Amino acid sequence: MPTYQLKVNGESKSVDVSEDTPLLWVLRDHLDLVGTKYGCGIAQCGACTVHLDGNAVRSCAMTASQAEGKSITTIEGLSEDGSHPVQEAWKEIDVPQCGYCQSGQIMTASAFLEKNPTPSENEIKSAMHGNICRCASYNRIYKAVETASK
Ligand code: FES
Numbered sequence: 001m002p003t004y005q006l007k008v009n010g011e012s013k014s015v016d017v018s019e020d021t022p023l024l025w026v027l028r029d030h031l032d033l034v035g036t037k038y039g040c041g042i043a044q045c046g047a048c049t050v051h052l053d054g055n056a057v058r059s060c061a062m063t064a065s066q067a068e069g070k071s072i073t074t075i076e077g078l079s080e081d082g083s084h085p086v087q088e089a090w091k092e093i094d095v096p097q098c099g100y101c102q103s104g105q106i107m108t109a110s111a112f113l114e115k116n117p118t119p120s121e122n123e124i125k126s127a128m129h130g131n132i133c134r135c136a137s138y139n140r141i142y143k144a145v146e147t148a149s150k
Contacts, residue, residue, distance in 0.1 A: 004064040008033070009077025015064060023067050024048045024059040027074055035075035035103045039132070046131030049104040050074050056111035075103035078110060086110045089148035097135035105131045109145045118149055 001016045008031060015030045022041075027033040027050070036059055039047030043061035050059045051073035078084045086109050096102045105128065112119070112127040119127065124145045133141065 002065075004068050006064060006067055006072060007070070008072045009074060010071075017064055019065060020063060022060050023050070023062050023064055023072075026064045027059060027072075033074045033076050037100055037103060039101065039104075044132070045101070045104075046108060047101050047104040049107040049131065051107060051111055054111060054114060056108045073107075075107060078106070084110060086113065086144070086148045089144040093140050093144040093147060095137055095140040095144050097133075097137050101131060101133045105133065105141055109141075109148065113145065113149055119145070121146070124149075 001018055003014055003016050006013045006015060006026070008027070013031055015026055017026055017030060024036060024038060027036050028038070036050055037047040038060065039045035041060045043058040046058065048058055048060040049056050051057070052067060053070045079087060086106050090096070090102070090106060108128060108131050116123060116127070121142070124142050128141055128145065
């Protein structure tokens with residue numbers, strides 16, 4: 001089995017996984033970073049979103065080899081103590097219902113706001129469009145992204 005060197009949340013990690021193992025399962029099963037969730041496994045729901053060099057990506061749809069040499073950030077590494085502005089806004093607005101999709105939502109929102117710190121309402125909706133929430137907490141999600149942008 002090949003060994004991959006990954007940089008995850010600022011730390012170097014070595015993992016032995018088959019070539020086709022999705023990054024999602026490397027993070028969850030090999031590195032115990034279970035904040036990244038499995039929803040669909042086919043890049044459709046956004047539950048597995050992490051940052052790769054600052055960009056929001058679907059970790060179910062890429063392999064460890066594709067992430068080698070890049071900086072991976074998971075929800076566990078977004079801030080030391082859950083105090084990233086997006087996380088603070090999430091708490092202020094009390095966004096989650098069941099909570100399952102929320103780490104993916106936060107990772108998408110935080111990457112988006114890094115690139116567009118003062119988005120319009122339509123830009124927020126467009127940016128968050130691909131992250132599915134079965135509890136339909138969308139209005140609170142949009143409000144929290146807007147709050148974090150201020
Ligand atoms: Fe990756 Fe749904 S689990 S997009």
